Amino acid sequence: MSRKNIESVLNEERLFEPPPAFAAQAGIRLEDLAMLHSRAAADPVGFWGDLARTELIWDRPFTQVLDAGGAPHYRWFADGRLNVSANCLDRHLEARGHKTALIFEGEPGDTRRLSYRELHAAVCRLANALRRLGVGYGDRVVIYMPLIPESIVAMHACARIGAIHSVVFGGFSSVALRERIRDAGAKLVITADGGHRGGHVIPLKEATDKALAADCDSVEHVIVCRRVSQPVTMRPGRDLWWHDVVDGESPVCAPVPVDAEHPLFLLYTSGSTGKPKGIQHASAGFLLGAKVTTQWVFDLREDDVFWCTADVGWVTGHSYNAYGPLAAGATIVMYEGAPTIPDGGRFWKICETHGVTIFYTAPTAIRALMKLGEELPARYDLSKLRLLGSVGEPINPEAWMWYHRVIGRERCPIVDTWWQTETGAIMISPIPGVTPTKPGSCTQPLPGIQADIVDEAGEPVTQPDAGGYLVIRNPWPFMLRTIWGDDERYRSTYWAKFQNRFYVAGDSAHRDADGYYWIMGRIDDVLNVAGHRLGTMEIESALVAHPRIAEAAVVGRPHEIKGEAVFAFVVCRGTRASGDTASLVAELRDWVTQQLGAIARPDDIRVTDALPKTRSGKIMRRLLRAIARGEEITQDVSTLENPAIVDQLRGVESKPAKRKPVKKKQKPRAVSREKRKVPKKKQAASTRKSAKMARRKVAPRKRR
Numbered sequence: 212m213s214r215k216n217i218e219s220v221l222n223e224e225r226l227f228e229p230p231p232a233f234a235a236q237a238g239i240r241l242e243d244l245a246m247l248h249s250r251a252a253a254d255p256v257g258f259w260g261d262l263a264r265t266e267l268i269w270d271r272p273f274t275q276v277l278d279a280g281g282a283p284h285y286r287w288f289a290d291g292r293l294n295v296s297a298n299c300l301d302r303h304l305e306a307r308g309h310k311t312a313l314i315f316e317g318e319p320g321d322t323r324r325l326s327y328r329e330l331h332a333a334v335c336r337l338a339n340a341l342r343r344l345g346v347g348y349g350d351r352v353v354i355y356m357p358l359i360p361e362s363i364v365a366m367h368a369c370a371r372i373g374a375i376h377s378v379v380f381g382g383f384s385s386v387a388l389r390e391r392i393r394d395a396g397a398k399l400v401i402t403a404d405g406g407h408r409g410g411h412v413i414p415l416k417e418a419t420d421k422a423l424a425a426d427c428d429s430v431e432h433v434i435v436c437r438r439v440s441q442p443v444t445m446r447p448g449r450d451l452w453w454h455d456v457v458d459g460e461s462p463v464c465a466p467v468p469v470d471a472e473h474p475l476f477l478l479y480t481s482g483s484t485g486k487p488k489g490i491q492h493a494s495a496g497f498l499l500g501a502k503v504t505t506q507w508v509f510d511l512r513e514d515d516v517f518w519c520t521a522d523v524g525w526v527t528g529h530s531y532n533a534y535g536p537l538a539a540g541a542t543i544v545m546y547e548g549a550p551t552i553p554d555g556g557r558f559w560k561i562c563e564t565h566g567v568t569i570f571y572t573a574p575t576a577i578r579a580l581m582k583l584g585e586e587l588p589a590r591y592d593l594s595k596l597r598l599l600g601s602v603g604e605p606i607n608p609e610a611w612m613w614y615h616r617v618i619g620r621e622r623c624p625i626v627d628t629w630w631q632t633e634t635g636a637i638m639i640s641p642i643p644g645v646t647p648t649k650p651g652s653c654t655q656p657l658p659g660i661q662a663d664i665v666d667e668a669g670e671p672v673t674q675p676d677a678g679g680y681l682v683i684r685n686p687w688p689f690m691l692r693t694i695w696g697d698d699e700r701y702r703s704t705y706w707a708k709f710q711n712r713f714y715v716a717g718d719s720a721h722r723d724a725d726g727y728y729w730i731m732g733r734i735d736d737v738l739n740v741a742g743h744r745l746g747t748m749e750i751e752s753a754l755v756a757h758p759r760i761a762e763a764a765v766v767g768r769p770h771e772i773k774g775e776a777v778f779a780f781v782v783c784r785g786t787r788a789s790g791d792t793a794s795l796v797a798e799l800r801d802w803v804t805q806q807l808g809a810i811a812r813p814d815d816i817r818v819t820d821a822l823p824k825t826r827s828g829k830i831m832r833r834l835l836r837a838i839a840r841g842e843e844i845t846q847d848v849s850t851l852e853n854p855a856i857v858d859q860l861r862g863v864e865s866k867p868a869k870r871k872p873v874k875k876k877q878k879p880r881a882v883s884r885e886k887r888k889v890p891k892k893k894q895a896a897s898t899r900k901s902a903k904m905a906r907r908k909v910a911p912r913k914r915r
């Protein structure tokens with residue numbers, strides 16, 4: 212088998228030390244981190260066992276940390292019992308009962324604050340109501356709600372009684388919802404009359420009704436939370452208003468101790484096939500991961516106001532909204548709507564209004580807001596911000612620098628956190644007071660996580676900057692346990708490739724000479740051009756480094772001689788003059804050649820007004836591939852945010868320009884030093900080479 216490595220062809224040399232003022236106050240200092248790493252390395256199982264004992268409250272302590280059953284099924288703390296909701300709420304009632312747990316802001320501007328006591332009472336009421344409706348230990352409850360406090364109340368109410376929740380993102384269609392309800396065999400659905408998003412009302416109840424119209428016999432009841440006060444149809448006997456079911460319920464509900472391995476939730480995520488996978492997480496292990504990583508990575512302090520912009524429909528909203536920060540006793544901010552309502556300053560306004568100190572979002576949002584300029588964030592007082600985070604995709608260095616300069620005002624460390632729905636919590640990330648950061652790198656694995664990069668044969672790739680498969684060598688408590696109802700798929704997706712030797716993340720990555728990880732993208736986004744493997748994200752990153760380009764998506768298409776050719780779809784910054792497409796395309800080809808080398812020069816570039824994105828915000832690469840190959844589109848495009856874009860993508864409007872000869876001289880660096888605005892001294896101090904990469908996914912979802 213070929214051992215060709217995924218080639219990385221960009222360089223990124225900037226290095227940012229933790230700001231001294233931040234480092235001086237940080238909860239984890241250099242020596243603390245060294246200690247955590249050395250303890251974890253010496254005894255990984257004991258390391259997690261100690262943390263589980265000290266960080267979690269157990270109803271029955273465990274006697275064995277890890278079942279030595281072997282890959283790919285691991286059981287953590289298996290004979291211990293606890294309750295996740297009690298670990299997030301009850302444990303704080305005494306010391307933090309009156310502390311604000313949650314600050315909510317709706318898109319229309321309404322706000323609410325819930326103390327730990329109030330949140331606890333709301334959870335207990337709903338938990339009692341669920342019980343009364345016959346929901347018990349192990350039953351599945353699907354939650355399909357706007358991002359309002361009740362979504363978290365619903366999750367905790369399930370956890371409190373040992374029911375398994377499965378949150379379905381409110382941007383999913385009724386078809387997707389039905390598929391998930393069916394796969395999970397849900398007994399009850401919790402939804403709302405609607406939610407506000409992008410200036411529109413999202414008719415969630417209507418979608419739920421459509422989903423339940425066929426093949427959902429398992430569902431006995433639907434609880435409907437009133438949010439938008441729009442008329443909805445309530446089916447007698449099945450549908451109940453939230454306010455009615457909790458009315459008269461006691462604000463106390465004894466938490467049910469569950470086995471550590473009892474599933475806390477299922478969360479559906481897309482895989483390489485069309486059918487979504489129900490990623491199954493365990494109770495204790497997941498909670499431990501969410502809690503300790505919140506503390507480590509976000510340097511959480513008692514007075515922090517923590518805002519993770521993710522919807523609870525995604526894993527980030529589970530680990531860093533619903534569970535991690537609450538387990539750690541933090542105050543979280545929750546915002547219902549789109550970042551551009553009423554204008555692109557909304558996020559910054561929320562930071563100012565609620566005194567946000569830690570802000571965690573996705574590169575796609577950063578890029579979308581970056582596109583709107585610096586004037587909007589400049590209007591707001593962002594002086595309380597002390598730490599910024601990024602998750603979900605590689606952050607391209609341009610977006611990183613903008614985040615650092617315009618939002619962090621060069622004062623806040625940025626934690627670029629790599630992890631997945633499957634990993635449960637952050638796996639590779641800087642520790643903000645300790646780890647020097649490099650724009651575009653998620654830096655190094657957290658203590659207790661043995662990440663590695665291996666080649667096709669499963670051998671470690673030791674040469675710096677050579678790419679390979681990102682794998683995790685050891686089990687960790689917050690890893691997924693299986694795919695709900697499809698253990699075979701669990702084995703084949705994550706373990707089979709290297710005969711159960713390690714967890715295969717499905718991402719390609721490389722490590723630089725400092726041992727920093729650079730995620731290059733999903734394995735299936737890797738192209739093989741003339742025998743060279745190229746991460747599509749790298750080409751995308753090069754394209755967006757061009758001053759006129761806002762977003763880019765790169766896919767492969769078959770090529771007679773080279774095997775595969777590079778096909779790029781690009782979106783311009785601002786408005787583009789019609790008629791200049793051909794010259795722009797030529798310019799971009801030369802640009803990519805300059806940035807990356809002739810090998811990466813796109814054969815086709817199509818200029819378009821938008822990229823096709825699902826409502827969850829991912830670029831529909833399969834659709835782009837089909838277009839690039841000139842194939843008929845068989846994919847369902849109804850989930851597209853903007854279905855009208857398909858014709859444009861096909862080139863009905865703009866045709867690729869004629870190819871230009873490749874320039875002989877190539878400059879490997881992405882952006883010139885002058886442009887980077889980095890002091891010469893800093894650059895000289897860091898001459899290490901490494902790749903940068905990135906990828907555009909999506910502007911934030913505007914409406915269903």
Ligand code: WTA
Pocket residue numbers: 480525526527601602603604605606627628629630631632633653716717718730732733
């Ligand atoms: C990508 C989101 C680069 C990666 C928590 C992974 C990232 C997938 C990063 C998981 C990052 C996530 N840098 N790539 N910091 N974080 N990814 O399941 O490809 O929605 O496999 O979990 O996002 O996406 P998921």
